[in-house]
Amino acid sequence: MATSSSSLTIGVVGYGHLGQYLVQRILQDGAALGLTLAFVWNRNSDKLKGSVPDELILGDLSTFADRRCDVIVEVCHPQIVKEFGLHFLSQSHFMVGSPSALSDADLNKRLRQAAQQYGRTLYVPSGALWGGQDIQRLNDSGALKALFIRMSKHPSCFRLTGDVLSHWTEGEGRRVLFRGSVAELCPLAPNNVNTMAAAAVAAGTLGFTGVQGEIVSDTALSDYHVVEVEVSGPDGFSVHTVRRNPARLGAVTGSATYNSFWNSLLVCKGHGGRVYLC
Numbered sequence: 001m002a003t004s005s006s007s008l009t010i011g012v013v014g015y016g017h018l019g020q021y022l023v024q025r026i027l028q029d030g031a032a033l034g035l036t037l038a039f040v041w042n043r044n045s046d047k048l049k050g051s052v053p054d055e056l057i058l059g060d061l062s063t064f065a066d067r068r069c070d071v072i073v074e075v076c077h078p079q080i081v082k083e084f085g086l087h088f089l090s091q092s093h094f095m096v097g098s099p100s101a102l103s104d105a106d107l108n109k110r111l112r113q114a115a116q117q118y119g120r121t122l123y124v125p126s127g128a129l130w131g132g133q134d135i136q137r138l139n140d141s142g143a144l145k146a147l148f149i150r151m152s153k154h155p156s157c158f159r160l161t162g163d164v165l166s167h168w169t170e171g172e173g174r175r176v177l178f179r180g181s182v183a184e185l186c187p188l189a190p191n192n193v194n195t196m197a198a199a200a201v202a203a204g205t206l207g208f209t210g211v212q213g214e215i216v217s218d219t220a221l222s223d224y225h226v227v228e229v230e231v232s233g234p235d236g237f238s239v240h241t242v243r244r245n246p247a248r249l250g251a252v253t254g255s256a257t258y259n260s261f262w263n264s265l266l267v268c269k270g271h272g273g274r275v276y277l278c
Helices: 017-033 061-067 078-091 099-103 105-118 132-140 182-188 194-202 255-266
Strands: 008-013 035-041 071-074 093-096 121-124 146-153 174-181 212-218 224-232 238-246 274-277
Touching: 008 017, 008 061, 017 035, 017 255, 035 061, 061 078, 071 078, 078 093, 078 099, 078 105, 093 099, 093 105, 099 105, 099 182, 099 194, 105 121, 105 274, 121 194, 132 194, 132 224, 132 274, 146 194, 174 182, 182 194, 182 212, 194 274, 238 255
Parallel strands: 008 035, 008 071, 071 093, 093 121, 121 274, 146 212
Antiparallel strands: 146 224, 174 212, 224 238
């Protein structure tokens, strides 16, 4: 946790529901925890006016270095990670709120190299992933054999590319939309499978191509999202967790994930040239 003796200046990139939550928490509670807001950027800057102090609004993201942040937090879209991630790491530690961007193997490699080159930390928040550190420890010990994640949501909560879910009706029940590697899933559902992407980072030996995932549309899930994780190790070892994350209809992010991101932000103290699941 940040303290007054280890204060951090934070830049927030994106002002959707999650970005709004983080900004308000920093403004309300940050001073006591050693967190100071340096800037907030949003693609549509008009959305910031009246809710963010004018002096904290960053109009042009390419000028972010002028604000001298300790940590830049991206909570908008994988495209921002692709366009600015390397630049962010050249100046600050970087928390990737859209780790589905890391499914691009070349980008993943270049971001890791930049973290080492500049002595920065590439933070990947656990988000809705339960047991991420346990998966990472199993992976690091060489005992992780397989990892499967299923994410089930009401169809209104999915933001998919293509026509995978172009037509649905209330009462249709459960429909498997896609099953395959997380590397294949991330481009299909870049805003919905960041939990899977975080798991692929934790399970580094399997990676995005080795971790398997499934997304399920279920009209019965009107009050929460369901995340199931199945971990396999040696000699028949296995763990199966089921996480129900309260969520409104149409919500991409479940309500419990907001506090999870906040807790991830509180551990950003710099781990020096590495990727850190928090």
